[in-house]
Amino acid sequence: xxxxxxxxxxxxxxxxxxxxxxxxxxxxxxxxxxxxxxxxxxxxxxxxxxxxxxxxxxxxxxxxxxxxxxxxxxxxxxxxxxxxxxxxxxxxxxxxxxxxxxxxxxxxxxxxxxxxxxxxxxxxxxxxxxxxxxxxxxxxxxxxxxxxxxxxxxxxxxxxxxxxxxxxxxxxxxxxxxxxxxxxxxxxxxxxxxxxxxxxxxxxxxxxxxxxxxxxxxxxxxxxxxxxxxxxxxxxxxxxxxxxxxxxxxxxxxxxxxxxxxxxxxxxxxxxxxxxxxxxxxxxxxxxxxxxxxxxxxxxxxxxxxxxxxxxxxxxxxxxxxxxxxxxxxxxxxxxxxxxxxxxxxxxxxxxxxxxxxxxxxxxxxxxxxxxxxxxxxxxxxxxx
Numbered sequence: 540x541x542x543x544x545x546x547x548x549x550x551x552x553x554x555x556x557x558x559x560x561x562x563x564x565x566x567x568x569x570x571x572x573x574x575x576x577x578x579x580x581x582x583x584x585x586x587x588x589x590x591x592x593x594x595x596x597x598x599x600x601x602x603x604x605x606x607x608x609x610x611x612x613x614x615x616x617x618x619x620x621x622x623x624x625x626x627x628x629x630x631x632x633x634x635x636x637x638x639x640x641x642x643x644x645x646x647x648x649x650x651x652x653x654x655x656x657x658x659x660x661x662x663x664x665x666x667x668x669x670x671x672x673x674x675x676x677x678x679x680x681x682x683x684x685x686x687x688x689x690x691x692x693x694x695x696x697x698x699x700x701x702x703x704x705x706x707x708x709x710x711x712x713x714x715x716x717x718x719x720x721x722x723x724x725x726x727x728x729x730x731x732x733x734x735x736x737x738x739x740x741x742x743x744x745x746x747x748x749x750x751x752x753x754x755x756x757x758x759x760x761x762x763x764x765x766x767x768x769x770x771x772x773x774x775x776x777x778x779x780x781x782x783x784x785x786x787x788x789x790x791x792x793x794x795x796x797x798x799x800x801x802x803x804x805x806x807x808x809x810x811x812x813x814x815x816x817x818x819x820x821x822x823x824x825x826x827x828x829x830x831x832x833x834x835x836x837x838x839x840x841x842x843x844x845x846x847x848x849x850x851x852x853x854x855x856x857x858x859x860x861x862x863x864x865x866x867x868x869x870x871x872x873x874x875x876x877x878x879x880x881x882x883x884x885x886x887x888x889x890x891x892x893x894x895x896x897x898x899x900x901x902x903x904x905x906x907x908x909x910x911x912x913x914x915x916x917x918x919x920x921x922x923x924x
Contacts, residue, residue: 570597570638570646572660574717575671577699577706578681584671585647589624596625597634597648599656631659639663657717667750670721675703722749724901748897754784755894758847759871762827765789766849770800771824772809774850778827780835780865782844790830794823828856832863840864851893854879861887869894 571588573581588594628634638646642665651657651668660666676696683693694702707715718724748756758779766777770793778790799805806823825833828848832840843866846852851870852860857880860868867890874880884891 569642569644569665570648570660570663570667572651572657572666572668573647573649573671574651574668574714574721576673576675576678576714576718577703578678578685579671579673580681581649581671584669585649588645588647592645594645594647596622597638597646597650598622598625598627599631599634599648599650599652600627600629631656635659635663638665651717654716657720661720664750667723668717668721670718670724672718672724672726675700678703722899726901726903749899755847755869756896758786758845759849759869759894759896761786761789762847762849763871765791765827767791769793769827770802770805772801772806773824776827776848776850778831778846778848780831780840780844780846782841787839787844788831788834790827790832790834792824792827792830795825798823826853826856828852828860832859837863842866845869847894850874851877851891852880854883857883860884861889865889867892871895 571594573584575581585594585596589596626634626637628637634648638644651660657668661668679694679696679699682699686693705712707713752760758781762777762779764777765779766775769775769777769791774792776792779786780788780790794801794805801809801824804810808821809824827850828846831846835844840863842864844864845867846860846865847869849870850872851874852868853874854876857868861884868884869892871894873893881891
């Protein structure tokens with residue numbers, strides 16, 4: 540690869556990381572924990588944060604005893620000494636005390652060895668756990684490149700897969716529990732850098748609601764929790780009625796009290812093949828919105844109340860919402876009566892809006908030089924683990 544092309548690729552990496560961790564994101568999250576498989580690129584992310592955004596490296600000097608002496612893992616895997624300029628601590632409690640006193644600074648670590656360490660970190664409101672992964676064939680290619688650079692014989696794919704399985708699934712040292720608990724789990728699958736950038740912009744990693752939900756997300760999560768109590772055979776719907784950011788009542792859909800549950804055959808309509816929104820006049824289930832409104836009552840609702848529902852209210856519920864003087868309706872999922880509902884609520888002076896939470900969990904990003912590049916001249920194998 541020419542020097543010019545390598546320089547351009549390096550700039551591409553820097554631009555990509557800046558989009559991955561924009562300034563307001565870095566200002567908000569003071570401690571980022573990175574985890575991932577062998578040669579997934581987590582140390583490359585940490586090195587970038589240190590060099591480009593003023594992060595400081597945090598290291599734990601010792602692994603727990605049950606993680607030592609694992610001679611079945613790759614050579615030098617986990618045997619790296621303290622990094623230049625890193626703050627090294629004997630225990631995770633010492634690390635947390637140090638960071639808490641310096642909460643205005645920025646910190647990054649890849650030293651999350653076991654579940655006990657992770658639990659201590661996740662207790663703090665400033666900690667964000669991010670996992671990074673890539674296809675095993677690509678990670679094998681990266682590891683082989685690192686071995687060549689160290690003048691070592693690279694492993695064949697079968698041996699690398701065995702190492703990978705132990706690293707992920709071993710009962711003592713496996714990290715699957717860690718990646719499963721990451722707030723963001725990034726995985727690349729495309730060769731298009733443009734698509735990768737577009738995915739990051741759409742993902743909006745700067746959204747602080749991932750650590751502390753805003754009021755809309757908070758109440759919508761309560762509505763979703765209420766929906767888990769639903770016994771309706773058609774769909775789970777939950778509702779929360781709020782005024783002044785205080786919950787007045789909750790509701791979920793299902794048959795009336797002292798009657799047989801819908802999922803036990805209590806509502807013939809829901810237990811037959813009728814489509815959504817059809818034959819509602821024969822349905823015995825009370826809707827989640829109705830439950831919440833009945834529970835609160837007109838006098839308690841007063842003025843300025845907001846109704847949160849995980850599904851857009853139907854036409855019948857919309858009429859009752861308008862009658863009881865609800866000021867605003869916030870929903871998450873669409874329903875087949877959205878237009879009719881919007882028309883009724885608009886005429887009644889009730890604000891209707893849809894809430895879309897930030898994307899979390901497993902996110903398929905596009906292939907890029909951050910984690911999936913085949914440009915070994917650009918990718919730093921010394922930082923691969």
